[in-house]
Amino acid sequence: MSARGRCHSAPPRPRTGTTVKASRREAGVRVSVQHSGRGPQAASGEPVRRATMKDVAALSGVSIKTVSRVINGVSTVSDELRDRVTRAIVQLDFQPNLAASSLRRTDGATRQIALLLEDVANPFSATLSRAVENVARDHDSLVFAGSLDEDPQRELELVRAATLHRVDGIVIVPAAPDHGYLHREIRTGTPVVFVDRPPRGLAADAVLATNTEGAREAVLHLADHGHTEIAFLGDTRTISTVGERVAGYRAALAERGLPERPGRVVTDLPDTASAARAVAALLDSDRPPTALFTAQNLVTIGAIQTLQERGLHERVAVVGFDDFPLADLLVPRVTVVAQDVVRIGTLAVRRLFERIAGDDAPPREERVPTTLVVRGSGEIAPPR
Amino acid sequence: MSARGRCHSAPPRPRTGTTVKASRREAGVRVSVQHSGRGPQAASGEPVRRATMKDVAALSGVSIKTVSRVINGVSTVSDELRDRVTRAIVQLDFQPNLAASSLRRTDGATRQIALLLEDVANPFSATLSRAVENVARDHDSLVFAGSLDEDPQRELELVRAATLHRVDGIVIVPAAPDHGYLHREIRTGTPVVFVDRPPRGLAADAVLATNTEGAREAVLHLADHGHTEIAFLGDTRTISTVGERVAGYRAALAERGLPERPGRVVTDLPDTASAARAVAALLDSDRPPTALFTAQNLVTIGAIQTLQERGLHERVAVVGFDDFPLADLLVPRVTVVAQDVVRIGTLAVRRLFERIAGDDAPPREERVPTTLVVRGSGEIAPPR
DNA sequence: GACCCTGTTGACAACGTTGACTCAGCAGAT
DNA sequence: ATCTGCTGAGTCAACGTTGTCAACAGGGTC
Structure with a gap:
């Protein structure tokens, strides 16, 4: 993406229906370019800056802090201001910047969890994935899934990527023979829950089948x-x-x-x-x-x-x-x-969110019957 | 997660093998608590602060900016400093804070893309998911997958969640009857590539089967x-x-x-x-x-x-x-x-990363033969 | 009327990083 | 000897948000 432009002027925008197509072939794939009057996708109507709390504050005539309070549902805001702010948010289509938020917040939550499994394309993993997604949704969290292919090296890499992105927690079907390396991640505040296979060389929660x-x-x-x-x-x-x-x-x-x-x-x-x-x-x-x-x-x-x-x-x-x-x-x-599998996945993420919420009880192993x-x-x- | 402590003192840490288990049953799931000497997971060895560039800079005796340069591979750093910094990074196990980085950077990249599909648990979606993951890995990006269940409302919600998390781009198997609403997202710099079904009411890239x-x-x-x-x-x-x-x-x-x-x-x-x-x-x-x-x-x-x-x-x-x-x-x-399916997925993400890299050619429709x-x-x- | 309390609002700094800029040192040209 | 240009390093502000704290208004109490 090129640098953010400041230009807000609307370009001429003809009707959509006028799209004209021209075809060519390359390596078995047919490609057609859409010469629509609207022009190239990325530049369609010039890139636009996203609204920030500052914009919302200016529009509603309050301080930035009050906007923050409204967004975080702090109760000490008068109904009138809350109303004005809410309207401004809608009008500007404001979405808070999660990066800035998690940077500043004490808990540093990113509302993302990682799910590391054998291979997203196999049925066991896919079902697990769906179960995890459903629970994560209730916690307003996104799930990113990664495939380990039973490769210990890959496990290290993906856990690394997960912590780099500061996920709030990790659900893992492990591939590595030893999980001592996870100690560090858990101590820096990334809880880990094991699924299908218990941790080795580490005390951590696990949800397993009998x-x-x-x-x-x-x-x-x-x-x-x-x-x-x-x-x-x-x-x-x-x-x-x-x-x-x-x-x-x-x-x-x-x-x-x-x-x-x-x-x-x-x-x-x-x-x-x-x-x-x-x-x-x-x-x-x-x-x-x-x-x-x-x-x-x-x-x-x-x-x-x-x-x-x-x-x-x-x-x-x-x-x-x-x-x-x-x-x-x-x-x-x-x-x-x-x-x-659904039960296993559900129990595992629930446990993870308990940990994320601060539960520091001793690790538990749960067995789900077959x-x-x-x-x-x-x-x-x-x-x- | 409780507040980050400053205490770095190492707790006594007996051998792992001494774990003792006690079982009980609840609703068909067998639960065993692990009374290991290591103590509760979350508190295991007191929470520890993650190293920042400041720490790395202090340890290697350079300015924070030089650390930043080393991490981003800027060439104007002498070999000696680069070495010192690199060693400090390893020693402290430093990982840059992506949130802070993307907040400050001009391109605002988060190295995350969203993949919205019918249902991660069905074979078509699962295969697609894997193909997307493989390409994303080459771009050091994480993929989060979401299931739409053919529900237009859910599509809106998940696109919303994706932009809230500031993903760099979206690959979507759409469920909604009209995609005009995506105009706004594309203009604010989130490219979208359609898979399996073309966009309606919007000019955007698409990869489809014949x-x-x-x-x-x-x-x-x-x-x-x-x-x-x-x-x-x-x-x-x-x-x-x-x-x-x-x-x-x-x-x-x-x-x-x-x-x-x-x-x-x-x-x-x-x-x-x-x-x-x-x-x-x-x-x-x-x-x-x-x-x-x-x-x-x-x-x-x-x-x-x-x-x-x-x-x-x-x-x-x-x-x-x-x-x-x-x-x-x-x-x-x-x-x-x-x-x-693999081909379709691969072409789609590739296109997405081209867009993310700044390609602003007119949208293209590619057809993959059956x-x-x-x-x-x-x-x-x-x-x- | 002085005092305290409560409830609402805002000013300001800080989170960890990077872009813009500055500056010292040095080589080469004048 | 002075000037110019370049290289490597550092300083500072800023990204968008939230935690801390102070200020203020209004009400009740003595």
């Missing part, structure tokens, strides 16, 4: 449908949820007196393709499992791909951890242990 | 597989893409000399459920269609639901507009006209 219990329930479900050969397939081992889910798997096997066969716990499957390959390998082994517990979204999908390719989708039982869209349109419909959603794929009986 | 051509291609595809009874099912009529896709549908029918039967164009299906009902109604009509062109994501899914329920999914052909996850795992796999993805559901032949 991973172990959920996994246990899933595997018991399979065992109770007659399966004795149940495999575990999961995401990257270093993610804490994976460990918890493995623990649940083992607890269920032990509870039903089933042995854990070697090679039946496969982890470090970060995407659909690797999960698909892992399932293929299992099926090709000497003693193929008759049931699969897929401990994550993408793993479940990869598994189903392989089963479909081999025509085994009506033969091998599958229970997945975490629900996903269209799970109930596949054949067979997919039985899952669903996390209450639900077994029976749909078909988990109720397939073992052969013979 | 809706008409894509729809035409889909319907020609169905006709060329022998269908003469093809229905159109679409989202809310007021959305411009819907109109364009209807136009493409009609163009294709005309091109193949097929009549448009009454009641075959069904719109205003905002969600899966209503789409499912609409398909049921069509199938129950006197002359049921043998093929469906579903002009939006959720509509496609709703249609498939009904077809599956009736066991017609291998009988009635379907081509959808817009790809969706798992489209290739359904039975039959779903043929779609895919939009290049691709027909043949998978099975669109190649089902009509009965007999």
Whole structure:
């Protein structure tokens, strides 16, 4: 944007309808320039200075401080002045400058929070994101979302960017193996709430799913449908949820007196393709499992791909951890242990806003229960 | 946050491993308080004041202005001073106060852009969001995303919130029927780029899909597989893409000399459920269609639901507009006209950053081509 | 009438940074 | 030796707001 002009003179402004278009093509994208009489966008009607409190004060004949009081809802302003100021604000379309405000204020609030997740484009993150947005709205705060891609380095960068922008707080689905570095941020007044995975090397609030219990329930479900050969397939081992889910798997096997066969716990499957390959390998082994517990979204999908390719989708039982869209349109419909993602997100931001408001109770860990959603794929009986 | 303290004395800090937990239950969520020796989160090690340029200047023995120069990469600083300042910055963990900076700077840049979309939780929006984030990262900018839920009122509110926070620019998938109100924002220096749907009553940049051509291609595809009874099912009529896709549908029918039967164009299906009902109604009509062109994501899914329920999914052909996850795992796999969402998002933000950089060329409309993805559901032949 | 209290308003400085300007020092031209 | 121009550094004010404090009006009390 060029320097702010002072010129307020209105340019000639013909009707909008007269737009003429001319097309050309570049690299598959069709571009058309709009030769409207209104002229270029950025210069449309000369850049205009935004009104400040000073302008409002001048127009309503009061001091700047009184304008500030009206805006902040301070009660010691007479009705008459409040009225005059309010009218001036509307007339000038005044919006206070948040930067100046947060610079001066003692609490330094910016009314922005950061949400750092795995990848805004995956369904878990997207749902979380929406839940967080809804709560943030009630607190007049904006949410900026960042994707970590399970990369610790990226986590550092984004936390850094967040504090650079002086966000009021951070909700994070962490990727880093250690969070000691967050100590400094918390001490300088940026509270952090962990979601889905607990902090390591740091005491902080966390909202998590009951991973172990959920996994246990899933595997018991399979065992109770007659399966004795149940495999575990999961995401990257270093993610804490994976460990918890493995623990649940083992607890269920032990509870039903089933042995854990070697090679039946496969982890470090970060995407659909690797999960698909892992399932293929299992099926090709000497003693193929008759049931699969897929401990994550993408793993479940990869598994189903392989089963479909081999025509085994009506033969091998599958229970997945975490629900996903269209799970109930596949054949067979997919039985899952669903996390209450909206609940998790909501609790996490609420906690964050409590911290922002000054709550300094000891950090808490909240566990949100999962639900077994029976749909078909988990109720397939073992052969013979 | 309580008032900033000055106390820098380090509290006793025992090992982390000694955390003790106590559980209780409230409304299904298990809560455990962490009685770690480190004490409450917010007070952990007393709140600490953030370093300012003044501190850096004092530590390195230069003026504040020189610190500013170093941070902004001004070349007229001797190597020695630059070194001293850099070391002080690291030592104090200094991060410049962006609020103060943008307050003082002539361009007033905040390094934040807003992304307003239908709903961060739907796949189209989520993909767009990720694409925007990636480009924004290159410009050291943060993105905050907001969901409009197709609500014009909400659009006004969120644009308002965005300008209140003085974002450098806005990328928007609009919901409002008229965008004249944006004139003011553009003139005060907040450029706006439209995505998926063009602006109305305003000249502004837009990046759109080739809706008409894509729809035409889909319907020609169905006709060329022998269908003469093809229905159109679409989202809310007021959305411009819907109109364009209807136009493409009609163009294709005309091109193949097929009549448009009454009641075959069904719109205003905002969600899966209503789409499912609409398909049921069509199938129950006197002359049921043998093929469906579903002009939006959720509509496609709703249609498939009904077809599956009736066991017609291998009988009635379907081509959808817009790809969706798992489209290739359904039975039959779903043929779609895919939009290049990543491309659309990328072009849009790039354009936005050009505007932010001061480009004041006339507004442009770019059209990104669609691709027909043949998978099975669109190649089902009509009965007999 | 002097005193105090309360409630409303404004003057002023300060938040942390950067733009405009100044100034000292020095090299090269005169 | 003086002048000019340039380079590197510093001083000061200003961005738009809010916290602190003082001033003032009006009312009630003694």
